[in-house]
Amino acid sequence: MTVAVDLGTTQTGEPAELDLEELLSTRLLVQGNSGSGKSHLLRRLLEKSAGWVQQAIIDPEGDFVTLAERYGHVVVDANRTPNELARIANRIRQHRASVVLNLEGLDAEVQMMCAAAFLNGLFEADRAHWFPMLIAVDEAHLFAPAMSGEHSEEARKASLGAMTNLMCRGRKRGLAGVIATQRLAKLAKNVAAEASNFLMGRTFLDIDMQRAADLLGIDRRGAERFRDLDTGNFVALGPALSRRPVPIRIGPTETHSRAGRPQLMPLPEMPPEDLADLVFTASEAEREADRRAGPSRQAFPQAPRPQAAAAPSTSTHEILERVASGPSVRESHEPAEDDDPRSPEERAAAVDQIFAEMLEDPDAAFRPVPVLYQEFLTHCRLKRLRGAETDMAAFRRRLSLARAGISAETEDEDWRMIVERSADLPEEMQGVFMMLARAAREEAECPSDEALARAYGSHSPSRGRFLLSFMAERGLITADRDFRGNRVVTIAGTDWRTKLPEVRLDSLDEARARRAARLAQNGS
Known part of the structure; x- marks a missing residue:
């Protein structure tokens, strides 16, 4: 035809x-x-x-x-x-x-x-x-x-x-x-x-x-x-x-470009001093952009979320409460005291505060776990938290969650599924996995190698790359990179995915400047 x-x-x-x-x-x-x-x-x-x-x-x-x-x-x-x-x-x-x-x-x-x-x-x-x-x-x-x-x-x-x-x-x-x-x-x-x-x-x-x-x-x-x-x-x-x-x-077209052909238009009739004020005064949108911690992100179209798996028997809250409510090994032979007027939620908040205070020290992420454990016990005694002293294994898990910035604030089925999956990893890696899952769920940028290594308790950025490859080999995540080398992590079994940084004009200018410098150097 x-x-x-x-x-x-x-x-x-x-x-x-x-x-x-x-x-x-x-x-x-x-x-x-x-x-x-x-x-x-x-x-x-x-x-x-x-x-x-x-x-x-x-x-x-x-x-x-x-x-x-x-x-x-x-x-x-x-x-x-x-x-x-x-x-x-x-x-x-x-x-x-x-x-x-x-x-x-x-x-x-x-x-x-x-x-x-x-x-x-x-x-x-x-x-x-x-x-x-x-x-x-x-x-x-x-x-x-x-x-x-x-x-x-x-x-x-x-x-x-x-x-x-x-x-x-x-x-x-x-x-x-x-x-x-x-x-x-x-x-x-x-x-x-x-x-x-x-x-x-x-x-x-x-x-x-x-x-x-x-x-x-x-x-x-x-x-x-x-x-x-x-x-x-x-x-x-x-x-x-x-x-x-x-x-x-x-011939003519039915649709048109968004830009169109340039056309002359009258210049603004405004005194020079008013124009100067407009040029040198930041707008409200610019001030708001400066207040933001990072560039705005444009979400990619997401497919409908798959139906969540059956909720595990242990919830996130219960896991995090083990530190605050678990009986102490040393106190197991002492009579229990029930005169603490604080509710379990208040005691859990106090435990969260202890971990936050401990990790405010930049070197705390790299101290041996036994040393941090003794420091934690001291804080619990000062705050009169009975039952907060727990065994080393539970403390190590809770510490990895705190390093990753995870608390008991999320209580839906999707998150409980992530917590259940994290149990397949060594305890020191579970917090890192949940850190990635939180970034993917919030459509944030993927944490850097340094951030992953710090959550693991290491100074070496290569440790962060090892953690990603370790989790990818076990089918917990998929990691990919875009054309600029920015990393994208997807949590397996979900549509949670970290986002690429938005392209900014200043970054384009910097790239052009680097290329111009490289060409000038090659020419010389």
Whole structure:
């Protein structure tokens, strides 16, 4: 079946159509300077073909997310781990969902790694899911650069390899690349050479005009026409477009970019001193951000929580109460006294306070457990806590919970399941596991190696990494890393998952500064 995609009109007023089936076999390259209408052309093509073929858009600036509401595209936030993106890409091919991979806000190097993981996931899908699919890549020179630059060699190779697979080997897997670039000179030749259809827009540099003319089979004199093209006008050539170069004008679109074209607007009419106050006075939102302990976090969409396992016979509260209410070995031969007016909850709070006071000392986390145990007994006598002195094993467990910041404040079935699972670990590791579980449940960032080691009672950060691998080998957690090396921990059997830190502009500036310094050093 032949499907003609209406791109606009030719100079003679005839419809400018693109053969969609032919495009799936021959791929498309769009070239034009910034402002020539490349993104508008891609949007028109995607809108007119949305009902006929599955689509995926690699969107570095977040311009195409507006397709979601009108045409049902699923927006995929790229701030995920490589394994997550690969699995998502596999499910996209399986269920034939049209998606927009939103790379907005990510550092350019991270964008390259995200796009590579996503494209590789599409490319490596099972043969049963090789359905026809358009892969539109805006600003393709970012992902397939012609030469190494300010980005790391690892990121460049991964991204360039994925783009080369898309354009060179994607056809047999049903993947048809549609790539747009500002300059052909910026785009890797192996990627550009595989396109058989071309739409060339406004270009000013002589070298770019000549390359465009060579691709279209136009003589040097005819290459001058690329300087005179208006925004939204292109010269088309290829088996899916026309057998001869044909100037076309791209038609209107139903959706629009969130940014749009720049438009002039009047400047604010305000005295200079008032403007100075606005510039140098922090807003309430900025002050609130400064008061927060860390950057705001954006939660990933979570799947429905699985039904909790049956509650164990021993609750968190009962475990933590053993310290406060358990009979002492030394007092077992003494007559019990019942004249303490405090309730069990008050005695438990007093025990929590003792542990908090003990651990306020920075060196307390690294003292031998027997020494801390004697100190604990002394505090209990001073606070007249009868029955709080317990055996060494129970104290060691309670100490590991206190080091991890766990108290008897959580009493639901999910948490009791975590407490039950922790019993499979050595006592000194149980608090570390619950520390990870609490961070995952609260959707906080994963504790650092230093924090994990400190909760274990060690100075060595490598001990924290060992604890993670130890728990992962026993199936209690899964640990992964994103493209920046940030760790993500998921608690097995639950949807509890630690969060990636939000990308901040200051961190992007720091990364750019480091790359500039590295380039300057290499140049010298």
